[in-house]
Amino acid sequence: MGIGAPVFLVNYKTYAGTTGDDALAFAETIERVRDETGSRFAVAPQLPDLRLVAERTTLPIVAQAGVPRAESGMGDVTLEAVANAGADAVFVSHPEHEAALTAVDRAVDRCAELGLESIVAVESLSTARMALAAGPEWLLFERPADIATEEGMVRTHPERIEAFVEAVADEAPETRTFVGGGVRTAEDVSRAFDCGVDATGAASAAVGADDREAWLRSIATAVPTADSSRCGSNVNG
Amino acid sequence: MGIGAPVFLVNYKTYAGTTGDDALAFAETIERVRDETGSRFAVAPQLPDLRLVAERTTLPIVAQAGVPRAESGMGDVTLEAVANAGADAVFVSHPEHEAALTAVDRAVDRCAELGLESIVAVESLSTARMALAAGPEWLLFERPADIATEEGMVRTHPERIEAFVEAVADEAPETRTFVGGGVRTAEDVSRAFDCGVDATGAASAAVGADDREAWLRSIATAVPTADSSRCGSNVNG
């Protein structure tokens, strides 16, 4: 049923203390903050924890990876497997795990068949146009160099995010936009949504927060709620 | 607690019809055949199904992949995550997904800390000696060219398997041996155990059997039971 928008994604990546019982406990904290604040959150646990978090919470679930069966082999995780485990969306390509053209194209098509929302990461308008030709549900705009830094584009180049959002709105208005990389505070989150994106998120800042619940509550203040409509036509939720 | 020996591994790889409910149903069939025949079986589902199969059956669980956290990034699955999901063992390197020296070494060490049995695939005595220097629990002897064919080493070159088993027994007697690639029938399984290995297994033949339960019952006749002791000193179970 999709991850909705506007939304903030907590991405566990492969950080310590985010698997098994810890994966669930963190997700339950996110769910509680979501329920108490009305701000929409989603979560991306590691693949072995997808079903656990999907079954025990009502959060939208994003798979960190997934490949079409035709491109897969021993050890890979197929899009069917992540869909069956309860994922609502999947990163088809990500700066830390970039897919080739054929894999992106096949994955986007297979996601559509399986009812998964596909997310493709790009680092520029030019790569955004390449990705749009595959027809993904979401474009993630992120520069690899920003990951886990204090110098994300939301701080240093918000005008690039605005230009990105406008270009996507012009060329593929049904595609949702997500900005990531270096998002650490509520102010960063506000800046991101002010640029018109449908989603933003964090990994290292969320996992590494001294008090995760307090951090999430702070972030929640900056995530537009469904009825706040501050993002105009980009709020599709 | 490990996967024990002698044992036959059913490896789902990424075949169609082996995820979600299908993963569990197939595992329950394997469990039933195991219980009725007394032959030991293990199962390797896709990573999102590890916990489901671990919680709902008593089969030993093998993760198809897993990486040390220090080598990991977005989309990867850490050894911690597979251990927390209930895996007993993990393929640290496999012909379809080969790891580099550093990754093998770190993964074997981390498996030992986590109580996971590490399995490293090799294709020759020379690569076996390289892998043994890392100290894995298991060596899988398999030639990539044999995978999904009718021409596995068990049929064409059993003497190579015997030489492999002897070499490992000489050089690292505590390391268990596994042979794979092209194992399709009970006769293949008998040949494998006659060569002295602790384990063998199948993927395409198991998944593609017209009647999976009948196929498993046939295979079970060829897996030595713990008290049959036909494998002499190689039966460590």
Added chain:
Amino acid sequence: MGIGAPVFLVNYKTYAGTTGDDALAFAETIERVRDETGSRFAVAPQLPDLRLVAERTTLPIVAQAGVPRAESGMGDVTLEAVANAGADAVFVSHPEHEAALTAVDRAVDRCAELGLESIVAVESLSTARMALAAGPEWLLFERPADIATEEGMVRTHPERIEAFVEAVADEAPETRTFVGGGVRTAEDVSRAFDCGVDATGAASAAVGADDREAWLRSIATAVPTADSSRCGSNVNG
């Protein structure tokens, strides 16, 4: 100065007997057939032989690979290096060596700066549209499954090639088209050019021919010469 069109590419890939002196001898044979027949040929030797063949023949030279410096590390070969060695074009992405979106985009841009023609391989109209967004000089239409077989698209599905050529002519008329995979005979080459492509080529059939010169002469009969104009608007040479 580019590789021109219509043209037939002899790709050495990594076949035995095509490096060092053999690389040059084969190229000299190609050059002789080119000179005697008037049909245009190009050659793709391994990277260490680029300069040797570029300096000792007048054939257009295609590098089998090349990466933008920003994506490179030890052991990689940069676009600057292949340009300096005398290459006229480079495979930025190929079915046996597929590049991710960012790498394709950066490589195409850097090729333009260096005066190299960029070639991006795609396997479908959908991936072609993705690649066109990067603006490469050439699109190679090839299905991985056809490589080194007798069942190339030119034999089994020429209508797909025609549709590909038409789509590219519509959407990016300045982009040249190349079809590969399973091209083995003069008849295959005729079929390819009849579909309107600017280039075709072979690897295994060329390298493995019993008499390479005879094979090349046969192929030459099927490569339109610059003044034959049989390919209409697609002949840009």
Added chain:
Amino acid sequence: MGIGAPVFLVNYKTYAGTTGDDALAFAETIERVRDETGSRFAVAPQLPDLRLVAERTTLPIVAQAGVPRAESGMGDVTLEAVANAGADAVFVSHPEHEAALTAVDRAVDRCAELGLESIVAVESLSTARMALAAGPEWLLFERPADIATEEGMVRTHPERIEAFVEAVADEAPETRTFVGGGVRTAEDVSRAFDCGVDATGAASAAVGADDREAWLRSIATAVPTADSSRCGSNVNG
């Protein structure tokens, strides 16, 4: 004929200003310093420049990469190709480009047949033992984290290098040892050879030196000459 020892390797990697004419000019500078000082130097240009530097200088040539033909495909460079281009040695595995067990084993064997010295990089004693089982000519001891930093092991942990040299001398006395990562000054080079290694080298420090010739002359003062015998039994040259 090999690269000899003791030796200092200048590795161009993929740095700007090190290809084509620049590759040769830099090599000629190295050769001049070698000739005037009597200290032994070797050079690792990019693959398209191997033959150029091999033919126009008398420096030992190291290929940055090379794969056995059985593991190769379009865009790869085979060991045959680098041998034919004039390489004396090749990095079979390197921290920036690590090879899997099978590839290392096959490459080392093929190098022996072709008369190429094989270099395998390892980051620990444990991975060194894995690599030694393949029988390479050289082990490079290097931690990826040290590359292009000021904090190489030669400065921070010389005792680890000594332990490495001793372990290799015990277990495989015919194998030569090379230490890399963060080597920037003549003092670093002295420390490295004082630890008993047969070789050391630099990439970023060499390429980025304000005055490359002055930097090389400084380095040369710290490279033991063949008759200085300060490295005792580890000097095999």
